Amino acid sequence: LLVFNAVNVFIMAWENQTFNSDFILLGIFNHSPTHIFLFSLVLGVFTVAFIGNIAMVLLIYLDIQLHTPMYFLLSQLSLMDLMLICTTVPKMTFNYLSGRKSISLAGCGAQIFLYVSLLGAECFLLATMAYDRYVAICHPLRYSVLMNQKICGLMAASSWILGSLDGIIEVAVALSFSYCGAREIPHFFCDVPALLTLSCTNTLLFERMIFICCVIMLLFPVAVISASYARVIVAVIHMGSGEGCQKAFATCSSHLTVVGMYYGAAMFIYMRPTSDRSPTQDKIVSVFYTILTPMLNPLIYSLRNKEVARAFKKVLEKGKCAEEIA
DSSP states (O other), X not given: OHHHHHHHHHHHHHHHSOTTXXXXXXXXXXXSHHHHHHHHHHHHHHHHHHHHHHHHHHHHHHOGGGOSHHHHHHHHHHHHHHHHHHHHHHHHHHHHHHSOOXXXXXXXXXXXXXXXXXXXXXXXHHHHHHHHHHHHHHOGGGHXXXXXXXXXXXXXXXXXXXXXXXXXXXXXXXXXXXXXXXXXESSSSOOHHHHHTTBSSOOHXXXXXXXXXXXXXXXXHHHHHHHHHHHHHHHHHTOSOHHHHHHHHHHHHHHHHHHHHHHHHHHHXXXXXXXXXXXXXXXXXXXIIIIXXXXXXXXXXXXXXXXXXXXXXXXXXXXXXXHHHO
């Protein structure tokens, strides 16, 4: 019912808005030498993130030994990161290089939906990955039952669905407001908090709704992650094997590093009152978790994971063999 009402609000908002009233993205860079260098650096990070996440998805798909729940969830994380970075950086790059700063109502709505949906989906997916590690370490004999292919697929699908529901609701309500003035968004993409600063109407109720959504989408998964790793730490401490402890800590520390970077930045952006917001701070933090984090995720998991390194070497060897045969 909530989704149905949100869709109706979105349709009414779409009818009330005009397609000629584009928004202006002020961006984050100008054409000074320093900013040109920073822009080039962002493009380099985007390239690494794009290639790294595609490589992770393909490696996990091609290597049969990586067809396990943990790596399936990791492939979903890489897919989300890939889509997230492609939601913001290409448009920012086009605007910067072309000198145009406008974005249409449809484009702004699409960015909000994809951005919010992917952030929400990733929140729940990271909680699912923590639960997977908890089952693997604390209940290894029951792992094949508690995390079988069907349950794992259902958890991943639930993450995508819950994230999409959040995206539908937020884009429907955000575009239902009237926007006036210069319609200049002090950001490099259509972020909801930045967009609300342009509204001619009172958005306090919607801001409270966003805060409640953040409590659900951020704090609930954090609680699941904290509980899972508390049990994992206790189990690891009681392990007799030093090698087993080291392997468990190596696997879990990679995930905890990603969780810390992702949730810390997201909470900083979405769980502060509007009065405490600074456009510059919001843009810098947004760069961190929409561009840097998608690049770091595959590096963190691949550099500290022997199985991923083995799969990568295997693919390279097959490529060399194919070249020699040709």
